[in-house]
Amino acid sequence: MKVEAIKRVRQVAVGGLAAIAIFCALSAFRTTRPILSVVFLDVGQGKCAVVIAPNGNTLMVDAGTQTYGREGVGERLATQRILPALARLGIRRLHVMVVTHPDKDHCNAVPIVARELRPVLFLSPAGNSSEPEWLSVKAAFQGSAVTTVIAQRGQRLWLDPRNGIVAEVLGPPSGAVARVSEWTPNEASTVLKLRWQEFSVLFTGDLGETGQRWLLQSGTDLRATVLDVPHHGSKHNTATFLRMVRPKIAVISAGRQNPFGHPAPETVKVLQQMGATIWLTGEQGSLLVRTDGRQWTLTGLTH
Numbered sequence: 001m002k003v004e005a006i007k008r009v010r011q012v013a014v015g016g017l018a019a020i021a022i023f024c025a026l027s028a029f030r031t032t033r034p035i036l037s038v039v040f041l042d043v044g045q046g047k048c049a050v051v052i053a054p055n056g057n058t059l060m061v062d063a064g065t066q067t068y069g070r071e072g073v074g075e076r077l078a079t080q081r082i083l084p085a086l087a088r089l090g091i092r093r094l095h096v097m098v099v100t101h102p103d104k105d106h107c108n109a110v111p112i113v114a115r116e117l118r119p120v121l122f123l124s125p126a127g128n129s130s131e132p133e134w135l136s137v138k139a140a141f142q143g144s145a146v147t148t149v150i151a152q153r154g155q156r157l158w159l160d161p162r163n164g165i166v167a168e169v170l171g172p173p174s175g176a177v178a179r180v181s182e183w184t185p186n187e188a189s190t191v192l193k194l195r196w197q198e199f200s201v202l203f204t205g206d207l208g209e210t211g212q213r214w215l216l217q218s219g220t221d222l223r224a225t226v227l228d229v230p231h232h233g234s235k236h237n238t239a240t241f242l243r244m245v246r247p248k249i250a251v252i253s254a255g256r257q258n259p260f261g262h263p264a265p266e267t268v269k270v271l272q273q274m275g276a277t278i279w280l281t282g283e284q285g286s287l288l289v290r291t292d293g294r295q296w297t298l299t300g301l302t303h
């Protein structure tokens with residue numbers, strides 16, 4: 001696997017990666033065709049998704065939990081829900097850890113996950129924060145053997161080169177970070193598009209109106225089969241952006257008892273009008289999407 005940038009080729013050595021044998025114990029789903037799995041975990045009011053390529057390489061996008069009411073606290077959920085779920089999926093090693101932005105509901109479980117699953121590469125967000133949860137993430141990787149790369153538009157992560165499975169960084173655009181303050185890291189969220197043949201997933205962190213406008217202006221192809229709906233489906237989604245992505249499946253990661261009113265009815269309405277299948281993690285639990293690059297299946301996972 002390699003990371004490359006379109007303009008400035010930047011290869012990151014992930015030594016020994018090819019030699020790392022990953023036993024994907026997805027026995028229930030065993031098939032002769034190569035299958036890509038994408039799992040959106042129910043982590044309460046946070047985000048955590050993991051991609052398992054046919055060659056066994058794994059990529060996680062965010063690992064943050066925030067819970068309210070009787071669901072317990074974030075750290076407990078990380079050990080009670082994220083790690084057991086990864087174990088059930090047969091994931092014993094993480095190859096790429098992506099944090100879209102430094103908010104705790106996207107990164108507070110990263111140190112625990114990194115300690116247990118020893119990622120090879122950490123794709124760090126362009127934004128920064130002085131919040132303790134983000135400082136813990138930085139401390140977890142500093143001085144470690146993990147290669148850290150700051151996300152830049154144009155980078156490509158070749159998750160499964162033989163099958164042509166790639167994740168490309170679409171945003172934030174260069175210069176965007178200089179225009180947002182530390183207090184609005186949402187807009188500088190790393191936007192990642194995973195592609196395989198006719199199937200794609202757009203990961204968006206907590207991108208708001210400004211970040212969505214930047215992406216639209218960049219002229220990037222935003223169409224995606226699956227949309228990780230920005231910012232937990234909040235009202236900060238623009239109809240223009242959602243229509244440009246035009247997802248078949250819209251995953252909204254929001255806690256059942258979240259006090260923010262996520263998802264916003266107007267955002268859900270736009271997605272419904274497009275005919276998207278909406279999956280709300282807080283209500284329906286974790287979602288497994290499996291694809292052969294053309295067709296896909298959706299399966300709810302219990303935890």
Ligand SMILES: [Zn+2]
Binds near residue numbers: 103105
């Ligand atoms: Zn968030």
